[in-house]
Amino acid sequence: MAKYLLLKHYRGAPAPVNDVPMDQWTPDELSAHVGYMRDFAARLEDSGEFVDSQGLSPEGTFVRYDGEGRPPVTDGPFAETKDVIAGWMVIDVETYERALELAAELSAAPGAGGKPIHEWLEVRPFLAAHSTITECTSGG
Amino acid sequence: MDEALLRTLTPTVIGTLVRRGADFAAAEDAVQDAQVEAVRVWPDDPPRDPKGWLVTVAWRKFLDATRADSSRRRREERIESEPGPGPVEAVDDTLQLYFLCAHPSLTPASSVALTLRAVGGLTTRQIAQAYLVPEATMAQRISRAKRTVSGVRFNQPGDVATVVRVLYLVFNEGYSGDVDLAAEAIRLTRQLAVMTKHEEVAGLLALMLLHHARRPARSGSDGRLVPLAEQDRTLWNTRMIAEGVDVLQAALARDHLGEFQAQAAIAALHADARTVEETDWVQIVEWYDELVRLTDSPVARLNRAVAVGEADGPRAGLAALAELDPALPRHSAVAAYLHERDGDSVTAARLYAEAARAAPNLPERDYLTRQAARLNTQLRSS
Numbered sequence: 001m002a003k004y005l006l007l008k009h010y011r012g013a014p015a016p017v018n019d020v021p022m023d024q025w026t027p028d029e030l031s032a033h034v035g036y037m038r039d040f041a042a043r044l045e046d047s048g049e050f051v052d053s054q055g056l057s058p059e060g061t062f063v064r065y066d067g068e069g070r071p072p073v074t075d076g077p078f079a080e081t082k083d084v085i086a087g088w089m090v091i092d093v094e095t096y097e098r099a100l101e102l103a104a105e106l107s108a109a110p111g112a113g114g115k116p117i118h119e120w121l122e123v124r125p126f127l128a129a130h131s132t133i134t135e136c137t138s139g140g
Numbered sequence: 141m142d143e144a145l146l147r148t149l150t151p152t153v154i155g156t157l158v159r160r161g162a163d164f165a166a167a168e169d170a171v172q173d174a175q176v177e178a179v180r181v182w183p184d185d186p187p188r189d190p191k192g193w194l195v196t197v198a199w200r201k202f203l204d205a206t207r208a209d210s211s212r213r214r215r216e217e218r219i220e221s222e223p224g225p226g227p228v229e230a231v232d233d234t235l236q237l238y239f240l241c242a243h244p245s246l247t248p249a250s251s252v253a254l255t256l257r258a259v260g261g262l263t264t265r266q267i268a269q270a271y272l273v274p275e276a277t278m279a280q281r282i283s284r285a286k287r288t289v290s291g292v293r294f295n296q297p298g299d300v301a302t303v304v305r306v307l308y309l310v311f312n313e314g315y316s317g318d319v320d321l322a323a324e325a326i327r328l329t330r331q332l333a334v335m336t337k338h339e340e341v342a343g344l345l346a347l348m349l350l351h352h353a354r355r356p357a358r359s360g361s362d363g364r365l366v367p368l369a370e371q372d373r374t375l376w377n378t379r380m381i382a383e384g385v386d387v388l389q390a391a392l393a394r395d396h397l398g399e400f401q402a403q404a405a406i407a408a409l410h411a412d413a414r415t416v417e418e419t420d421w422v423q424i425v426e427w428y429d430e431l432v433r434l435t436d437s438p439v440a441r442l443n444r445a446v447a448v449g450e451a452d453g454p455r456a457g458l459a460a461l462a463e464l465d466p467a468l469p470r471h472s473a474v475a476a477y478l479h480e481r482d483g484d485s486v487t488a489a490r491l492y493a494e495a496a497r498a499a500p501n502l503p504e505r506d507y508l509t510r511q512a513a514r515l516n517t518q519l520r521s522s
Contacts, residue, residue, distance in 0.1 A: 001249040001271070048250070048281025051273050092273050094247055128501035129272075131365060132312045 004099040007122040012083030017118035055087035150261030155233020165286040174198035239298020242306040250285035251306045300338045342391035343401030349384030350407035353377040365507040402431040421451035454481035489515035
């Protein structure tokens with residue numbers, strides 16, 4: 001099994017096919033969308049592939065160290081930031097193809113007019129926390 | 141409270157319940173419930189006969205669960221009258237459990253989870269922690285696996301090769317959470333080796349012991365990866381190496397070579413060298429030739445190129461590497477190593493950085509980045 005992060009962007013991904021902002025949807029369309037996402041997560045838990053799912057506020061602050069004894073420096077939010085993460089789902093699946101399949105399914109969540117959004121999701125493999133023991137004989 | 145004993149008894153007790161007529165899924169649940177009760181009760185009131193205690197309690201749990209389902213009452217009455225198993229059957233039961241948990245209808249991840257629970261006696265929570273997924277996800281993975289094999293007859297002969305692959309997967313997972321999966325894989329493989337004389341089971345056990353023996357030397361105090369050539373060989377566990385070599389020699393003597401025996405032979409040749417200079421690279425290349433013949437695996441070919449580089453010089457290693465697909469995982473790491481041995485630090489530094497970007501895990505990425513940094517620092521000061 002391998003873990004993948006399915007990343008959803010507020011900004012920075014290519015435009016979806018069904019590109020209508022959420023505040024322009026009808027309440028029923030919003031409910032249908034939320035229901036789809038909930039069912040999707042429940043199905044993944046049932047198939048033993050669910051790890052985590054979280055949403056993020058679009059507002060973020062940049063922070064950095066400013067020297068001993070000084071308070072942290074903060075900056076932003078930056079209106080011009082190109083890439084804004086909206087949330088993620090972490091899955092644990094047998095193959096990369098399965099990760100793509102699930103991302104595509106998530107991308108089909110209904111939007112305006114009850115039609116799939118065709119949203120672009122970014123699929124990122126996790127780096128394992130430890131190395132395999134036997135695979136790299138020459139290494140270890 | 142002897143948790144190890146409790147876990148060792150798990151497969152036998154499941155087998156006993158199945159033999160008395162419980163279906164596998166219900167038996168497995170009942171034994172898990174009995175284990176939970178043992179953890180609660182044993183510390184204050186240790187049983188004189190732990191196995192008998194577990195069988196009694198698990199059987200009661202099973203009957204409770206069955207009674208709750210009144211439609212099963214008739215079957216329950218039938219099975220209650222059946223006799224328990226003798227000692228010979230207990231061995232068979234455990235072996236059958238290995239086969240069932242590695243049944244070809246299961247995905248590798250399901251086989252691993254089910255094996256760790258039903259044969260290894262681990263709790264769902266421990267398995268979930270080891271594989272870094274929520275407990276609910278792992279619980280579903282296990283119950284789906286049990287549903288998948290629910291139609292398989294318990295006494296159906298299985299294929300040792302599938303069991304060996306599952307145990308190898310568990311071993312490779314190493315150590316995370318509070319369960320040492322490598323040690324657990326060794327325990328389960330050792331137990332399997334007692335029950336079957338299959339050469340590849342012995343080969344796998346030898347391979348695991350020989351690799352596990354090097355574990356104390358494989359990472360530094362800061363957790364960084366230490367490659368074989370730089371390991372402090374006094375940290376290797378010589379008793380475990382000796383056992384691994386014995387197991388391997390007995391298997392090889394039976395003259396049915398397989399991939400795990402070949403891999404173990406390579407590990408044994410490394411273990412046999414007191415210093416890296418004493419390594420018998422010529423023999424290691426020969427074993428890699430065998431391994432390539434047996435598996436046709438690209439990973440084996442890649443490792444063979446490293447061995448050729450040590451046996452016949454880096455140019456020969458690079459020539460062997462040139463025949464392989466550059467898209468192979470770890471190809472650039474091997475190329476970097478051979479180029480450095482060949483005196484080309486500029487190419488090596490570039491390839492190490494490239495390999496770091498493609499590394500599949502953090503320790504390897506850190507190791508490769510450090511190699512690139514080392515060479516780049518040397519190049520700047522020369």
